[in-house]
Amino acid sequence: MALLALGMMLMYSAELTLIVVISVALYAALRWIFYQPLRIASQERLILAAKENTHFVETVRAIVPLKLFGRETERKARWQNLKQDVVNRDARTEKLTILIKAANSTIIGLQGLIVFYIGAGLVLRNALTVGMLMAFISYAATFAGRMVSLVDMLINLKMLGLHAERLSDIVLEPAEPTITWESDLSRISPSITLRDVKFRYADGEPWILDGVNLHIPAGQSVALVGPSGCGKTTMCKILLGLLAPTEGEVMVDGIPIRQLGLQAYRKLVGTVMQDDVLLAGSIIDNISFFDSRCEYAGVARCARLAAVHEEIAAMPMGYQTLVGDMGSSLSGGQKQRILLARALYKSPKVLALDEATSHLDIQNEQLVNAALSAMALTRIMVAHRPETINSADRVVGINGGKMHELRPAPLVI
Ligand SMILES: Nc1ncnc2c1ncn2[C@@H]1O[C@H](COP(=O)(O)OP(=O)(O)OP(=O)(O)O)[C@@H](O)[C@H]1O
Ligand SMILES: [Mg+2]
Incomplete structure (x- = not known):
């Protein structure tokens, strides 16, 4: 869809198309810059959540010795601290996500304004008709929308590696050889x-x-x-x-x-x-x-x-x-x-x-x-x-x- 929209846009105006392509490239660059901090944040969140989960399950399993040794309060306080770490980490990740969304709105909004401004000039100079400009804007919206989704998908795909890495200890452990003994x-x-x-x-x-x-x-x-x-x-x-x-x-x-x-x-x-x-x-x-x-x-x-x-x-x-x-x-x-x-x-x-x-x-x-x-x-x-x-x-x-x-x-x- 993005390629199709790009082809149609080029048929109307190469100049306006360049502006839209630059805006999408800017968004991709922005996502790339924020990729590392977001990855680190997600990694930390995974580790913190795993610690919190382990602590919780261990507490439930060891409830008898915890009661007998009178350690319920300390154990609960420690779990609350671990849970708090996870929530704080979530808040920081959410701030980054909001920042990215705001940057996206700004870039796409500015792109719309610039396309309108230059497009109106082209209409005044009779290089484009009003109908052609409207058609271009509609194609530009399709193109930008699809490209932004594509960039987001690629980033998410790379993020998946983070979860896969955590499983690598288990997945990469060689399986017991499965030899089938032919004789009785x-x-x-x-x-x-x-x-x-x-x-x-x-x-x-x-x-x-x-x-x-x-x-x-x-x-x-x-x-x-x-x-x-x-x-x-x-x-x-x-x-x-x-x-x-x-x-x-x-x-x-x-x-x-x-x-x-x-x-x-x-x-x-x-x-x-x-x-x-x-x-x-x-x-x-x-x-x-x-x-x-x-x-x-x-x-x-x-x-x-x-x-x-x-x-x-x-x-x-x-x-x-x-x-x-x-x-x-x-x-x-x-x-x-x-x-x-x-x-x-x-x-x-x-x-x-x-x-x-x-x-x-x-x-x-x-x-x-x-x-x-x-x-x-x-x-x-x-x-x-x-x-x-x-x-x-x-x-x-x-x-x-x-x-x-x-x-x-x-x-x-
Ligand atoms: N998974 C492990 N990793 C590293 N060291 C281990 C592991 N399991 C046991 N050991 C060590 O190996 C030694 C032998 O342990 P093992 O469990 O075979 O002893 P055991 O003779 O069965 O003792 P018990 O009579 O108390 O059951 C111990 O010093 C123990 O600390
Ligand atoms: Mg033993």
Whole structure:
């Protein structure tokens, strides 16, 4: 439309067209000058709003400790300050926008006046008729309007980059490789081997694991012990392919897990992590992990193995009881046993439990350990309690990044 209008304007008067083009170019230059300050303002606003949002969500999540430590007033005041920063920033951005709008009106208004003045001269000199001048002014309005929208659009498009940049951390992170294992997964024997595994969270940080070699034959249960912070959870995450070893290799049945494909590998593994969570929904949804084809009998069998069936059955709504946000309506021990039932529902060949029974009473823990021992599973259990450690075939300890065999598995002849 802008090009069409420009062509028509040129047919009437090149002189008047030049004035209109200059005015549009002036507006574009003005937007360009204001682009950087506006970009900085928008960037600051994004950061401030993100801080305010994080603070708010964190406050809601941590409302219990905030009440217990009597910190509600300070926390609220801090949130108000953050909110105020966002509003102030908005006001400054709005001032810039008003300035740009005012400049636009001035430029376009002046352009109209000049076109009228020179156009009237041309009419007096009979270079144009009044009708031609009116037609020109109408085309000029179309041209200027479209060009201003185009410039605004281009600026907005460049501004989008700002939001895209903030997402770059997530978007540019390489995805886990999706390798599909062609052969039958059921033929894989669940023996796990760590070969010369070294791991640290970043360059220059101390090694958490410093050359670990471990072979867990299929069906063996291993208790992983060691002081807090020695790297037991890190070791579990490496075993599960959540963290890639800095050096060395993790293998299942002699096949490196990267070659097998992490998705295929995880089909073989059931897990309860140290900070695992339930999702909002019913207990049956959580145990089956929202499997639409789940059957009650399968869910109840896993709940029995995890020694939680009776407690669920005694609830007024039974397996349809809602667990609330992140399982907030359940006790710590119930949550852990439901997480365990969820891990078993996958029918895994390997079970990795990171302090999965730490909230259980001794009796329930014994029930769970006995049920798990009766299953032909390769088990890796991180534990501190002697009852759980004793239920394992073998005990290994981590200390200073090295692995020590504390109680080897008994010889089977
Ligand atoms: N995401 C992370 N980034 C950097 N360092 C980390 C990270 N997670 C853990 N660490 C560090 O790695 C070390 C091992 O942590 P890890 O969670 O494996 O310990 P742990 O043996 O499971 O302890 P606990 O018995 O208390 O659960 C700790 O010193 C911890 O500070
Ligand atoms: Mg841990």
